[in-house]
Amino acid sequence: MMMSGQIQAFPLEKEYGKNPDISREDINKLREWLKTQPHLPEEYITDLDLILIYFCCEKSAEVSKQVLDLHFTLRTLLTTWFKDREVDKKIINALNTILIAPLPAPTVNGYKAIYSRLIDGDPKRYIFGDIIRAFMMVFDLLQYEEGTWPGFVLLIDMDLASMGHLAKIDISLLKQVLFFHQECMLVKLKELHFLNAPYFMDKVMTMLKPFMKKSLMDIIKVHERGSDSLYKYVQKNSFPKESGGNYKDNITLRDEIIRRLENNKQYFTDESRRRVNESLRPSGKKTIEGLFGIEGSFKKLDID
Known part of the structure; x- marks a missing residue:
């Protein structure tokens, strides 16, 4: 896979081949329902989007x-991450601060993994909202290219992390991103x-x-510094060189990710x-305050 080049959507034929228990009829039914929802952007939602949704919802039409x-x-509402999705100075700073690297091979259980770690330990450069924005850009592009995965694993390497970084995490944004x-x-x-x-x-x-x-909480695994317990889950040679693996070095990976985002502007324009x-929602307008409350407390969406 050319990490930094322009990418194409994962082919639908291959997606149906990967998931023989998802039929075109299933996706067509979801599409027909979508057409009855005037507030949703039906004409821009692709069949790959619908397959991703149906797959992660365990093929339940109602949950989907x-x-x-x-x-x-x-x-639409979380504009901190999903508005003006372009490689601007904030994204460059985020990607110079933290590595967001898809690993080259599946995990021991056959899942897709993204490895993330600080590459600049200065807390002043750590802007939580921008880092989540960069992560979502990298993630969306990767999923567009590869389609469904049987599972996903996130590896957060705490090497170089300090209390200064913890103090810079905006709790209201943390609530929203976890929701x-x-x-x-x-x-x-x-x-x-969590490594190290x-x-x-x-x-x-x-x-x-x-x-x-x-x-x-049940799927969180914490690995002490120097422990090799992680390698029961992810093969050591999949990691970047600085982390003891045989993959590329951190700076090469960072540069490839930045070029990859820059080379796929059209994807983000379409997205x-x-x-x-x-204004077209039949059940009344949703707002960020209505969803999370003025102080950011959760309220469930009322979806029929």
């Missing part, structure tokens, strides 16, 4: 409808690993816990059209 609505509603990931991100998250756990790992977990369902028109 709810997740689809919530997914595109939040892409999006748990309720409507189009992926089956199977494992969440620092002395303040308990404070990290205390910060995360109020916004995580038990099902997410920006997949937004909800709240």
Whole structure:
């Protein structure tokens, strides 16, 4: 795979081949329902989008409808991450601060993995909102290229992390991103690993816990510095050179990711059209305040 070049959508024929229990009829039925929802951007939602939704919802049509609505509603309302998706100075700074690298081989259980770590340890350069924005750009482009995965694994290497970084995490943004990931991100998250756990790992977990369902807490695995327990899940040679693996070095990976985003401007232009028109929603307009409350507390979407 050419990491930094222009990419094409994963072919539908191959997607149906990967998932013989998903039929064109299933997707057509979802499409017909979509056409009855005036607020949703039906003409810009692709069949690959619908397959991703149907697959991650365990092929339940009713759950798929709810997740689809919530997914595109939040892409519209969470402008911190999903508006003006271009490689600007903030994205460049984010990608010079933190590595977001898809690993080259599946995990031991056959899942797709993204490895992330600080490559600049200065907390002043750590802007949480921009880093999530960059992560979602990398993730969306990768999924567009590769289609469904049997599972997804996120590897967060805490090497270079400090209490100064923890202090820069905006709690209201953390709530929103965890809500999006748990309720409507189009992926089956199977494992969440923290590598090189620092002395303040308990404070990290205390910060995360109020916004995580038990099902997410249950898949978190914490690995102490120097431990090889991670390699039961991910082969060591899949990691970048600096982390003891045989993959590319961190700076090469960073540069490839930046070029990859820059070379796929059209994808993000097209993706920006997949937004909800709240003025046309039959059940009344949704707002960020209505979803999360003025203080950011969760409220469930009411989706029929």
